[in-house]
Amino acid sequence: QANLETERIGCEVIYYAETDSTNLCAHELGKAGAPEGSVVLADSQIAGRGRLGRRWCSPPGVNLYASVLLRPPVAPRYASQLTFLSAAAVARTVAETGNLAATVKWPNDVLVGGRKIAGLLNELDAETEQIHYLVLGIGVNLNMRTEQFPEDLRYPATSMMLECGRKVSRLDFVRCLLRHLDHLYALYLSEGFPPVLAVWQQYFDLVGRSVEVDLQDRRIIGKVAGLDSDGALLLDLTDGTRERVLAGDVKPL
């Protein structure tokens, strides 16, 4: 096992050459009572899961596919706070290991130069008032070449190698990521959500920009005023009203 210098995250690390989905493996660990901080890594996934039921392209040898098991002592309605936490940790890691200007797309996804470099899929197992466990799924394009991206991507994508002009070490990247996750999760447990959101906001570059937000049933256009203390997006609409958006797909205009 790599010497991780972390307190919780990475207390157990399981590595697969190939698996269906590291998120599914982490669910099994969660149900089996594995400790919080357990991490599942895979070289490739045959059924990598993306958001909204999509697939996550997961070829071997080039990327990072990781899932982290957490048991945060908070009610299920706060689970989305952990999405900000993982996005902040990934953005920091991308920025540090590649010396890149990483940004976050609200509420998740990490971008470089407006192109997606990492996707996050957090999944919850909970009852009404209690989280049994939470899986933070993290996929980062590390050394993927242009021709390896699927042709039918719905968004522009990139990889660390394409941005840095050199290969990045998966081990160095994972070490750095687990360290940031560990640090931010310790901060979350001791001081709550505000300092974690503050870190996330360092990578958020849409304040003051006009965006289009795809809500389930309608589309709205407005200027990003900022975030409220829950991480909801505050949008100033053209009719002078302010809308608080809890979930939706944001596109800068």
Ligand code: BTN
């Ligand atoms: C997205 O659609 O943007 C989220 C993609 C999340 C992919 C990661 S890869 C590791 C983990 N295991 C999965 O099956 N999905 C997540």
